[in-house]
Ligand SMILES: Nc1nc2c(ncn2[C@@H]2O[C@H](COP(=O)(O)OP(=O)(O)OP(=O)(O)O)[C@@H](O)[C@H]2O)c(=O)[nH]1
């Protein structure tokens with residue numbers, strides 16, 4: 001249970017109190033959004049289960065960007081700074097946020113972490129949320145877009161069981177696609193159909209950090225957010 005938000009424990013946190021926490025978070029998120037807009041930074045809230053491959057994705061992204069865009073990261077975990085260390089080894093600025101008992105990042109934690117990042121010099125800020133398919137989706141961080149990393153080893157029905165996160169996402173990355181031959185009975189189409197049942201909007205990209213499948217598509221998706229069509233430009 002998360003002592004910060006009391007998520008999942010209605011005995012401890014009343015609905016009223018929960019709403020107060022969320023409205024305070026929304027104010028902090030709006031403030032973060034001003035920082036990002038002023039700095040011209042595209043911020044992505046990268047969510048998914050523990051071990052889904054969020055950090056591996058960001059490592060592969062850092063390697064693939066090759067000077068096109070500059071990326072920095074904030075890594076949220078209950079404990080350790082392993083993920084930020086991994087991303088620094090991959091060549092990008094990364095700051096760790098240890099949430100202690102909290103099972104999600106909130107906007108104030110992200111604001112605090114911004115102090116430890118260089119004030120400029122990056123175009124993309126990837127916020128790796130705490131590994132959890134539930135409450136990270138509830139807390140706005142000021143991001144421009146939500147990304148869910150769902151690995152094919154987790155089972156096709158996760159979008160149906162954890163619909164809130166999948167309802168709010170702009171993109172689903174189906175990762176570890178290289179493991180398909182080792183997963184008898186697993187069909188990628190089942191994952192895609194489950195995502196579509198919960199939310200028909202998000203793009204779904206099949207990806208493997210080992211074979212590189214899907215990385216170009218993922219970078220293209222990011223590029224689309226970074227260079228929006230000027231108003232009135234389309235047809
Ligand atoms: N085969 C395969 N393994 C992968 C892939 N992506 C990640 N992994 C492995 O999955 C494991 C977990 O990856 P991480 O990147 O640490 O996962 P995470 O989502 O950041 O985990 P937490 O931060 O702990 O929630 C590691 O052993 C990775 O090597 C992939 O595309 N294919």
Ligand SMILES: [Mg+2]
Pocket residue numbers: 054055056083128
């Ligand atoms: Mg990680």
Ligand SMILES: [Zn+2]
Pocket residue numbers: 031035111
């Ligand atoms: Zn500020």
Ligand SMILES: [Zn+2]
Pocket residue numbers: 002004005006007102103104135136
């Ligand atoms: Zn929580």
